[in-house]
Amino acid sequence: MKRCICLLVFVLLAACKKDSTAPLPPGAVAVTASDKGFEPSSVTFKKGAPASLVFTRTTDDTCAKEVVIPDLNVKKDLPKNQPVAIEIPTDKAQTLTFQCGMGMYKSAIVVN
């Protein structure tokens, strides 16, 4: 039985991995944490529309193993090759910053 569950998890993980190239839900923007930092480094959302960022870390060579959005009090680990979605509030026009856990790779989220 335990083995079946392992197999199921493996299949799900494989499916998730495959999904990284699949279309994202409405308002979702994919951000890659690669050896160049976060790409893209600036994302614009429309005020009032659903919005989220889906982070995928693809390298072990940077410190961007977590993402921080100070204004939202958000701090999330980024497991390698595993998409992590973060909802972005769009109730008002504002510019937020997202960055690595040490405040590097500063990137912008613009809601307007």
Ligand SMILES: [Cu+2]
């Ligand atoms: Cu850093």
